[in-house]
Amino acid sequence: MVKIGLFCFAGMSTSVLLKKMQEYAQEIGADCTINAYAETKAADLASQLDVVLIGPQIKYYQKRIEELCAPYGTKVMVISNVDFGRMDGKKVLTDAYALLGKTL
Amino acid sequence: MSMKEKFTGFVENKVMPFVGVVSxxxxxxxxxxxxxxxxxxxxxxxxxxxxxxxxxxxxxxxxxxxxxxxxxxxxxxxxxxxxxxxxxxxxxxxxxxxxxxxxxxxxxxxxxxxxxxxxxxxxxxxxxxxxxxxxxxxxxxxxxxxxxxxxxxxxxxxxxxxxxxxxxxxxxxxxxxxxxxxxxxxxxxxxxxxxxxxxxxxxxxxxxxxxxxxxxxxxxxxTSLLGTEITAGFFNTFFWIFGIHGTLVVQSVMTPIWEAAKYANLAAYQSGLELPYIVTTEYLDHFVFLTGSGLTLPLCAMCAFKSRSEQLKKLGKLALVPSIFNVNEPLIYGLPIVMNPIMAIPFFITPILSILISYLAMAWNIVGKPTGVAVPFTTPAPFGGFLITGDIKVGILQILVLLMAAVIYYPFFKIWDKKCFEEESIS
Structure with missing residues (x-):
């Protein structure tokens, strides 16, 4: 089971991308949970997630979130402007798995 | 190095670290x-x-x-x-x-x-x-x-x-x-x-x-007109154009002021005194960040229903519902407005004019000021404007501001749509 968290302001703006990712995960039967959270929740959730994805609009949080995640080995990635703009759930989910050294 | 590269470099190397430190x-x-x-x-x-x-x-x-x-x-x-x-x-x-x-x-x-x-x-x-x-x-x-x-x-x-x-x-x-x-x-x-x-x-x-x-x-x-134009008008937009959550950055500095203004208004409202401030958290949510920063709902609707480009049409439909509830990141990154010199122009002008018009309308008592009640930022227009002030005219003002936004965005939408359409026809 792979646990993925999407972080953005208030967890709202990534909701469309979240839906696309969940749809794709279901389509291919990937064993994962994907949820969106407010950026302020990062400290609480760093230990519970496998991958933390950061919305491009708060990419300046990257360093801080990486610091929070490092002790737990949680992987961190900033979603690119283009993938976020296209709401490309497939690409983002594939990239997230690649971070863990897995393929979909 | 071209001008554009220089500027992007400046933003990446100077502005971004600063934003990181503040935020x-x-x-x-x-x-x-x-x-x-x-x-x-x-x-x-x-x-x-x-x-x-x-x-x-x-x-x-x-x-x-x-x-x-x-x-x-x-x-x-x-x-x-x-x-x-x-x-x-x-x-x-x-x-x-x-x-x-x-x-x-x-x-x-x-x-x-x-x-x-x-x-x-x-x-x-x-x-x-x-x-x-x-x-x-x-x-x-x-x-x-x-x-x-x-x-x-x-x-x-x-x-x-x-x-x-x-x-x-x-x-x-x-x-x-x-x-x-x-x-x-x-x-x-x-x-x-x-x-x-x-x-x-x-x-x-x-x-x-x-x-x-x-x-x-x-x-x-x-909360002065100039202060608001600079913080919520200029800086908010400026950061967004480079793909940074401008609202979050500006809020990290301005929240105490905007919140204090809100509660001061509420105290005055309760006592039946004249409301001291115009610019409160709710004012900003419902006039400056209305349908998302840049007041982009009209632009989004044009993409959904008026565009010749398939890509824009798809995007417009995807972003329409979030936009109505004042969330427009899908549009900002999808169109994109980020790093797009054509869309940057209306994206800059619209909020500045919206602040000017709504501020003056409230300052001259043509419409009511925010009473200080807290309304979620996702409340759509015209209900948001009505609820935050208790004045139906403010809801109407929100619609007028959005119509103005439509006029400003239209020529730029035309240019962008043409460009996207031509690119699609080639490929």
Whole structure:
């Protein structure tokens, strides 16, 4: 089971991308949970997630979130402007798995 | 290196690190998170006000007829003092809590300490007892400072290990309750000293000093037309164009001012006085960040229904519903507006004009000002405008501002649509 968290302001703006990712995960039967959270929740959730994805609009949080995640080995990635703009759930989910050294 | 590369380089190397420092500053974050902590209570309190003091007189008359003259007894005298009326206490607690949490020490004692610190500075009325308005809007900045200062002392002492330690056989929950004792003692002594010093000044109390020297002047500048154009108008848009959450960056600095203005308005509204401020958190949510930064709903609708480009049409439809509820990141990144010199022009102009028009309309009393009730930022127009002011004309003003946005965006939409359409026809 792979646990993925999407972080953005208030967890709202990534909701469309979240839906696309969940749809794709279901389509291919990937064993994962994907949820969106407010950026302020990062400290609480760093230990519970496998991958933390950061919305491009708060990419300046990257360093801080990486610091929070490092002790737990949680992987961190900033979603690119283009993938976020296209709401490309497939690409983002594939990239997230690649971070863990897995393929979909 | 071309001009564009130079500029992008400047933003990546100079602006981004600066934004990183401001937006991840633990003090600013603690203030913002501390204020956000009381948001649910404030919104519930606001709903009570909207119902109990319903902006349409006919509805009020109807309730009075059905439930009796005194039908809304629960509003100003019961629910309001327990919710909005305690905002300074919630803030002292919330800020202290958030600051301790970001330093990874047990946060709850810090929250309690914040409230104690705030009370230590309050001057009792003649004959004893605290004035109820000391717990509300008036003390917001003092509460923030008390929360931060007491929490900082608590964190410092704990990190220095200046705490009472229990033997290992004592249960954790009990030994933990002793941990906060020394910091608590230090805070009490320090704040009583501060109180005594300020009692000798013409201000009489720390709270009066902070109110007059810090809160009121900062609110005056921060909520002025020019101040708003610079912060919410210019900087917000500027950051967004480079793909950074401008609203979050600006809010991390401006939230205390916009929130204090909101609660000051509410206090005036309750007393039936003239509302002192125009620019509050709610004003910004419903006139500047309306349908998302840049007031992009008309642009989104054009993409969905008027574009020849398939890609824009798809995007417009995808982004339409979030846009109505004031979230427009899909559009900002999808169109994209980020790093797009063509769309940057209307994206810049529209909010600046929206602020100018709505500010003047309120300043000249053509429409009502925000009453200070808290409404979620996702409330769509025209309901948002109506609820925050209790004036139906403000809802209409929101629609007019959006129509203006449509006029500004249209020529740029045409250019962009043509470009996207041509690219699609080639490939």
């Amino acid at each position: 991840t500053n633990k003090i600013l974050l603690a203030i913002r998170d501390g204020l956000v902590l009381s948001m649910p209570v404030m919104i519930v309190g606001s709903i009570a006000i909207v119902i109990g003091d319903f902006p349409v007189k006919a509805v009020q008359d109807f309730f009075a007829m059905v439930f009796g003259e005194n039908w809304n007894w629960w509003n100003w005298d019961v629910i309001n003092p327990a919710t909005m009326g305690l905002v300074a206490l919630f803030t002292a607690c919330g800020v202290g809590y958030s600051y301790a949490k970001s330093h990874e020490v047990e946060p709850l004692p810090a929250g309690i300490l914040g409230v104690t610190a705030y009370f230590l500075l309050l001057v009792q009325m003649d004959g004893g007892g605290f004035a109820a308005d000391d717990f509300g809007a008036k003390g917001l900045f003092a509460a923030i400072i008390c929360g931060l200062l007491s929490s900082a002392i608590y964190i410092w002492l704990i990190k220095k290990n200046l705490v009472i330690k229990m033997p290992d056989s004592v249960p954790v929950s009990i030994s933990r309750s002793f941990t906060a004792m020394i910091p608590m003692g230090v805070v009490v002594i320090l704040f009583v000293t501060i109180r005594t010093i300020f009692a000798m000044t013409p201000y009489g109390s720390v709270n009066e000093f902070i109110l007059n020297v810090l809160q009121l002047p900062l609110l005056g500048v921060g």
